[in-house]
Amino acid sequence: MMQAPISSSLSALIFDVDGTLAETEEMHRHAFNAAFRAAGLDWHWTSGLYRELLTTTGGKERIRAYIRDHAGGPAPSNERITLLHADKTRRYGDMMARGNIALRAGIADLITQARAAGLRLALATTTSRSNVDALILATLRQRAAHVFDVIAAGDEVARKKPAPDVYNLALERLGLPPDRTLALEDSRNGLLSAHRAGIACIVSPGPYTAGQDFSPARAVVDTFADLRLSD
Ligand SMILES: [Mg+2]
Structure with a gap:
């Protein structure tokens, strides 16, 4: 002690x-993946990838880091990232409210x-x-x-x-x-x-x-x- x-x-x-x-962090990761799926994106963050992405703090910043380093393609607008992140936050709140924490x-x-x-x-x-x-x-x-x-x-x-x-x-x-x-x-x-x-x-x-x-x-x-x- x-x-x-x-x-x-x-x-x-x-x-x-x-x-x-x-x-x-696992709940955050699942909420990100659910938001990506709902937005029609084929992004999926594994726990191994998420360990790396966690070195970027802040959800929107983390999405941008993923796009920059892993997703490729044209960068989504700031507005799209903001909406995506807002959807992730809502899903996270719902998961949390179900009490699995x-x-x-x-x-x-x-x-x-x-x-x-x-x-x-x-x-x-x-x-x-x-x-x-x-x-x-x-x-x-x-x-x-x-x-x-x-x-x-x-x-x-x-x-x-x-x-x-x-x-x-x-x-x-x-x-x-x-x-x-x-x-x-x-x-x-x-x-x-x-x-x-x-x-x-x-x-x-x-x-x-x-x-x-x-x-x-x-x-x-x-x-x-x-x-x-x-x-
Ligand atoms: Mg911490």
Whole structure:
């Protein structure tokens, strides 16, 4: 069991969403493929391909990266990509609402511990606010805004992770300097985003991120259940 390296000056935990709160990447992948089929495209993202595509953060950006590197042919218009991505997001929300998702081990307990310790809770994610709301409702059966004091989502910032923008936005909304917060992430892009915002970060990789370089992390743990907040 690892004690989280927190000091009495720690005031908030900032969680990534996809891959950190829950292993959502397979559901995202299935939703992308369903949207492609519905649009009459013969694109199909296998889990092996998706592992590579995940290095591009943001859904629309990921579709563009796929077109550039794999699909070939004329590039669809920005409007078509936006519609395609909106359809994927709707399908993802429907899949989520059917409830086939659980929080990762240790996450519910960390939230409880943090609350008991008087810490504030925030989310800093490259996913959209609607995806966040769907996930929190499906897992914690509560509105995201009731569980988290601050939510900074990918559709609110110009540059997605690994840029620090979304963490800076979370800090601004928390009204805290970076050294009063601790980030929890599952990927190198997320870790770099937190690190560039000056926030210490604990990483627990998942199936799509295992083996990445986590060198700037404060600590790397197999599971968030290995983490205990203590004074
Ligand atoms: Mg993640």
